[in-house]
Amino acid sequence: PFDVLIVGGGPAGAAAAIYAARKGIRTGVLADRFGGQVLDTLAIENFVSLKATDGPKFAVALEEHVKEYDVDIMNTQRASKLVGGKLIEVHTETGAVLKSKSVIIATGARWREINVPGEKEYKNHGVAYCPHCDGPLFKGKRVSVIGGGNSGVEAAIDLAGIVKEVTLIEYGNELRADAVLQRKLYSLPNVKVIKSAQTTEIHGDGKIVNGLSYKDRTTGELHKLELEGVFVQIGLVPNAEWLKGTIDLSAHGEIEVDARGHTSLPGVFAAGDVTTVPFKQIVIAVGEGAKASLAAFDHLIRLPVE
Numbered sequence: 001p002f003d004v005l006i007v008g009g010g011p012a013g014a015a016a017a018i019y020a021a022r023k024g025i026r027t028g029v030l031a032d033r034f035g036g037q038v039l040d041t042l043a044i045e046n047f048v049s050l051k052a053t054d055g056p057k058f059a060v061a062l063e064e065h066v067k068e069y070d071v072d073i074m075n076t077q078r079a080s081k082l083v084g085g086k087l088i089e090v091h092t093e094t095g096a097v098l099k100s101k102s103v104i105i106a107t108g109a110r111w112r113e114i115n116v117p118g119e120k121e122y123k124n125h126g127v128a129y130c131p132h133c134d135g136p137l138f139k140g141k142r143v144s145v146i147g148g149g150n151s152g153v154e155a156a157i158d159l160a161g162i163v164k165e166v167t168l169i170e171y172g173n174e175l176r177a178d179a180v181l182q183r184k185l186y187s188l189p190n191v192k193v194i195k196s197a198q199t200t201e202i203h204g205d206g207k208i209v210n211g212l213s214y215k216d217r218t219t220g221e222l223h224k225l226e227l228e229g230v231f232v233q234i235g236l237v238p239n240a241e242w243l244k245g246t247i248d249l250s251a252h253g254e255i256e257v258d259a260r261g262h263t264s265l266p267g268v269f270a271a272g273d274v275t276t277v278p279f280k281q282i283v284i285a286v287g288e289g290a291k292a293s294l295a296a297f298d299h300l301i302r303l304p305v306e
């Protein structure tokens, strides 16, 4: 069996693997897609100490760093079930069962897509999901934010300080964000809010985004906005569906962790975007992965001698 088995090969999983392997314990990584969300990222300009890089390069660097150590990497494999016990079992979709004394879950999250024409074509070419990451790329430009929940309104407030003009588009007839956020939003001079609006298409010139169409849900009329960027903010979905009923998840489906990355199941830790940790960023996921790994090691050295 493994001493530490990590499920997920994004920034959190990679950091956990390096920290575990450096303790000289038997470490494995099971990952559907090594690199994780970073593979879908174009520019990364906020990973401290790296002025600028791009996602695929960063993902290669993660993998190369992990491969410096004696880590058993099982790529293109999905975990489908976790069973607690003295030896914890991780079952894969192909029917394999891996056993480990401790498990770190770092399966990340995915942005909910709006699924309108133009979204896929212009992803990373004007269509963005992360204001902390991509906001500065739209300095002085016109953008829209789709979604009027907390994340959409926070994104609009954040972007208003950087870009020329923000149009927030909400499907329902009211914003769903907290009242304090809404007050802040309405106090900003360069933000416009359009409610009861269904986004129907994101337009571009073949290379980059140049507009967005929406339907006024009260009148049925179609409108078109000219802009350079669209931030889709309709939710971040944690990749934790496979753990439902096994470990405690929050109302948003995130794995509940304490300050050391413990989950509700003994010997099982979690880190990164799949957890309740606030703010989903690479630098945070890396730190959380390291932390969970050290906590797993702490757990292992306290196990009764066989």
Ligand code: FAD
Binding pocket: 007, 008, 009, 010, 011, 012, 013, 030, 031, 032, 033, 034, 035, 036, 037, 038, 040, 041, 042, 043, 044, 045, 046, 047, 077, 078, 079, 080, 106, 107, 108, 109, 110, 111, 129, 130, 132, 133, 134, 239, 242, 271, 272, 273, 274, 280, 281, 282, 283, 285
């Ligand atoms: P992830 O990166 O999501 O990795 C999860 C891993 O788990 C993957 O290897 C995945 O294949 C695997 N996995 C999932 N389910 C299973 C399963 N059932 N079995 C096995 N493996 C599984 N952050 C920044 O700091 N700066 C940026 O500039 C930036 N830009 C971004 C741009 C985009 C387009 C996106 C989508 C995100 C961006 N982020 C950025 C956010 C950042 O990518 C995430 O915060 C970070 O990748 C989270 O790391 P993680 O290891 O927790 O999860």
